[in-house]
Amino acid sequence: MELRKMSLLALSAVLTVGCSTIESHQQAEIAANENEKAIRKEAVEVQLDSVKTPDEALRRLVEGNWRYAADSCLNPHHNRKRVAATAPQQQPFAAVIACSDSRVPVELLFDQGIGDLFVIRTAGNSVNDDVVMGSVDYAVEHLGVKAVVVLGHESCEGVTGAITETGRDDESKVDELLSVIRNDVKPYVGHKDSLDVAVRLNAKVQVDRILASKRVQKRVADGQLVVKAGYYNVHSGMVEF
Template sequence: MLAANHSYYTVENLSAEAALQELLDGNQRYALDHVEHPHEGSQRRVDLSVAQHPFAIILGCADSRVVPELIFDQGVGDLFVLRVAGNVADEAVLASIEFAVEHLGTRLVVVLGHERCGAVMAAINHAFSEGKLNSLISYIEPAIKAGREANGDCVVSDTVKAHVHLMVKQIQSTEPILSHEVKNSSLKVVPAYYRLATGKVEFL
């Protein structure tokens, strides 16, 4: 865990392992209702006006109950957050991850699914309208089969976890930048699952 004053740090001195530990520590504070709300003052804004150094990339769902900065008890500039329904790693998301890895030097990516995900439930029930929501189906459908195989039925939690794992694999295999960084052990991509009521994140 970082020092109590949460002094400004950069990715140069925070490895993927250290970044993951900081997320674990922050989530424990959040789940226990001992949040510290770091890096929210005026001096932090001044520091970040020159450059940003987020220590982790979080690909999460757009669900209003799943806010990474709160869940991990982090402040301004700590996390590079991408939020889209169903935590889908589409082309725009992958490009954004590439940007954070290549230009900001971030070494950790967390794909954060959550229980009772509306996008996953809609995909399972084929409850899509004629609008753009249909574009999510192609990303989530492979996880539906995996969810059925995991538990003999299409249980939402199993499907969410299967989908998270598939998105992790997609990020890891994206050429040329991300796959190269993963193969060189310069980038760590990890799956995670958030429980709404307890506030706890389970790294899968």
């Protein structure tokens, strides 16, 4: 009986040592991952501060979106230090015109932080409005953004309403909004199955509208700006340009 008790004690000691070895391995692995993540984050923060060209701006957006879709966000520029650094003035590297849809959180899906993006959101991401277009011009002319992206998205209810609802209530501001979008996706009105192509066309029409500005054209010709349409997939989290 005494012998059995001693064997059990010995086994329990071995298990305890084994468990603590596994635990310390796991802790070391977690610490190594955290360290690696901190190094990558620091590198991204430095890169974000040095965006000088349209190509770099687009690369930052693409890389940030890959991180987001792969569930490995670094959340750069999310701290009090960045709040203090950007308080005196902003210098975002890109402007994004996106839908107000709650599934399209712009900074999150590009894995960017405070002061990185100038974001304009309206239902259906239309720029056919002086206030919206004025905001785009402000980002280009006064903030010197290197990229302007119009981001349409899968399952957009604004574009769905525009291609499916044909009635009009003059008192409704929603109908007014839908009729503005409808004008831009005319070939697909009445074709609910064509929602995806209508969303892409809508984004492209807005890009053309932005590019109609002589000042924008000059910056693009001088290599200081790129204007692109994008499509966000609400299932995969990926953005296609």
